[in-house]
């Protein structure tokens with residue numbers, strides 16, 4: 804008769820979606836900004852309007868600093 808091994812699964816599941824803080828640098832005017840998204844996302848430069856800037860860096864934003872993009 805085999806021993807039954809019970810795995811204790813942590814029931815602490817965060818209801819918050821994974822957030823990432825994206826760091827952008829405009830290739831046109833060198834404006835830098837950061838934004839928080841729940842997914843990979845390009846952004847537009849707020850200074851010169853250059854479109855679809857890709858983030859050069861991203862990090863977890865799971866520090867309670869809520870994003871205004873996520874309700």
Ligand SMILES: [Zn+2]
Pocket residue numbers: 829830831832833834848849850851852853
């Ligand atoms: Zn720009």
